[in-house]
Amino acid sequence: MMTIAGIIPVVKWLAKIKQRSDESCRLCKRAREQRGASIENLPEETYGHFNSAFCDEVATTVTAAQHFIWRHLYASMQAAQTPMSKLRFVTPDKESSMSTLWQEEEFTFKQICSRESLKEKAADIEKTIVVKEHERARYDFDPTMFYENRFWNRRLDGIVINKYHRTLYILEKRSSDRDKDFLRVKKDEANEQHGSIIEALRAAAPEWTSEQINFVAGRHGAVVEDDFYNKLEKINVQAGNRDKILLAHVHRICEAHDTAMRSYYQQIHGSSGADATTSIENIGEQVYV
Numbered sequence: 371m372m373t374i375a376g377i378i379p380v381v382k383w384l385a386k387i388k389q390r391s392d393e394s395c396r397l398c399k400r401a402r403e404q405r406g407a408s409i410e411n412l413p414e415e416t417y418g419h420f421n422s423a424f425c426d427e428v429a430t431t432v433t434a435a436q437h438f439i440w441r442h443l444y445a446s447m448q449a450a451q452t453p454m455s456k457l458r459f460v461t462p463d464k465e466s467s468m469s470t471l472w473q474e475e476e477f478t479f480k481q482i483c484s485r486e487s488l489k490e491k492a493a494d495i496e497k498t499i500v501v502k503e504h505e506r507a508r509y510d511f512d513p514t515m516f517y518e519n520r521f522w523n524r525r526l527d528g529i530v531i532n533k534y535h536r537t538l539y540i541l542e543k544r545s546s547d548r549d550k551d552f553l554r555v556k557k558d559e560a561n562e563q564h565g566s567i568i569e570a571l572r573a574a575a576p577e578w579t580s581e582q583i584n585f586v587a588g589r590h591g592a593v594v595e596d597d598f599y600n601k602l603e604k605i606n607v608q609a610g611n612r613d614k615i616l617l618a619h620v621h622r623i624c625e626a627h628d629t630a631m632r633s634y635y636q637q638i639h640g641s642s643g644a645d646a647t648t649s650i651e652n653i654g655e656q657v658y659v
């Protein structure tokens with residue numbers, strides 16, 4: 371309820387009610403001090419910040435929660451396929467790169483295009499994507515090899531194939547475009563990963579329909595019902611199971627919030643949940659910091 375009301379006592383909010391002047395994240399500050407890094411330009415401590423993969427101290431918790439939510443959703447969509455569905459869910463584990471996926475699913479992929487042709491098209495696309503600063507040394511060493519490796523090291527959230535209809539869906543978990551807060555993944559990176567793969571597949575297999583489907587978790591865990599149901603229908607999830615899947619999905623998102631909140635409280639106050647109030651300072655009314 372505090373989340374929805376926008377009154378979680380993060381320093382950004384405490385500054386708003388004139389209880390703090392510095393709005394920078396206490397967790398990031400501590401993490402940087404511990405590793406002897408500069409504490410210049412610290413991010414603001416907002417609710418969205420500590421629920422993202424960008425806050426040093428809670429990133430592991432948040433990332434694990436994202437994987438947990440996605441794995442369950444993916445598995446439940448796979449388990450609830452209509453009896454006539456010809457969709458094949460290729461299940462990448464979270465470490466699966468394109469290269470591993472191709473090895474494991476060679477038979478399936480070879481029905482779509484040859485590895486050579488995908489490699490060739492991927493090289494054209496990779497050349498149009500900026501070389502980042504941390505990639506520079508590898509690029510300078512061998513540009514052709516760099517583009518090739520970058521493509522085959524790209525990772526997918528999920529891929530669903532119907533070889534009879536020649537349809538291929540790349541599934542992606544993401545937070546809402548309008549919401550830069552909740553459970554934010556490094557969106558630009560995710561876009562780039564999936565963008566490069568889908569473009570290369572489209573070019574290498576023009577007779578196939580390749581499409582990207584994004585499963586969006588929005589502000590405070592909101593999932594847009596119509597949008598979610600349309601996507602489940604598209605990938606042949608039985609009508610009778612759709613409510614159940616949505617409910618379980620939203621439930622898990624709420625649990626992830628709870629976990630992130632607890633981790634945050636624990637690290638700020640050395641305690642979590644209700645008993646956190648015993649070890650912290652009461653600044654009046656019901657406000658504890």
Ligand SMILES: [Zn+2]
Nearest residue numbers: 395398425426
């Ligand atoms: Zn932080």
